[in-house]
Amino acid sequence: MLALPDSFARTQALYEKVRRVVPPTDWALFADDVEAIWRLKRERNAVILAHNYQTPEIFHGVADIVGDSLALAREAVTAEADVIVLAGVYFMAETAKLLNPSKTVLIPDAGAGCSLADSITPADVRLMRLAHPGVPVIAYVNTSAAVKAEVDICCTSGNAKKIVEGLGVPKVIMLPDQYLAKNVAAETDVEIIAWAGQCEVHERFTAQDVRELRAGHPGVTVLVHPECPPDVVAEADFAGSTAAMADFVGDRRPARVVLLTECSMSDNVAVKYPDIDFVRPCNLCPHMKKITLKNIRAALEDNLHEVTIDPALAERARASVTRMLAL
DSSP: OOOOOHHHHHTHHHHHHHTTTSOHHHHHHHHHHHHHHHHHHHHHTEEEEEETTSOHHHHTTTOSEEEOHHHHHHHHHHOOSSEEEEESOHHHHHHHHHHOTTSEEEOSOTTOOOHHHHTOOHHHHHHHHHHSTTOOEEEESSSOHHHHTTSSEEEOTTTHHHHHHHTOOSEEEEESBHHHHHHHHTTOSSEEEEOSBOOTTGGGOOHHHHHHHHHHSTTOEEEEOTTSOHHHHHHSSEEOOHHHHHHHHHHHOOSEEEEESBHHHHHHHHTTOTTSEEEOOOBOOTTGGGOOHHHHHHHHHHTOSBOOOOHHHHHHHHHHHHHHHHO
């Protein structure tokens, strides 16, 4: 039998929040790091921003601010701390740095990337502009700071339609996620020219997956992320950002629900709604899972993986993000 560390008892209140999704044997392994991270946050005046795809021991155990990309971007602006630790992927840490140039921003693993961010370069954006003169360019926040510096405005999955229509033009370029662009195009009269990128998590879901879920789990409500292919969205009951999916569950309280997105999302939402049956087929994001309690602790202890951005590039990239937040 595993001997429980003293920190297990001292972190019991935190464990009570996640006991339905984290076994006590796992928490016994997490408790020392959880306790140390809370101490380090106090000592360094640090906050942890965690994306909805982080594992429950991070999301519910050590994070101060949680949410989707839009929520984290908004909260980063007003974070009252000297140090921001971004428990997510690298483009999110860059966005936090853009919005907090005077603060120290750390990412626990600098290799936590994103297939969407990797799918496009600044040179690609410039070529798109040459091919479509005068057409404004919208970049999904899942892009590098260097790409953000080349575009007119950013968007998230939660506000993409609002941004597309808010520009007041008949045609836009939207990059890099082709499926998000196609799903938004189906809801607006604005013509959207898409880049050919896709999320390695969401592109793997199929319409057949949805039909099989309905057959195997009668009455299930199917929620999908708009990074999924359009035929998957067409089969679902609702499509929206991770925040919108969580809100749907809270507002509608379906008896049985499936969230077709990254694996940890269901665990994190399920903590709040023990009366709902969560069906859990999902796809794992290998980049999000590079963030662990141990490397969060190490980042705070040794100031590891500080995010820096060239000031001239940062000024241009910051403008595209702040335009989004202002619209």
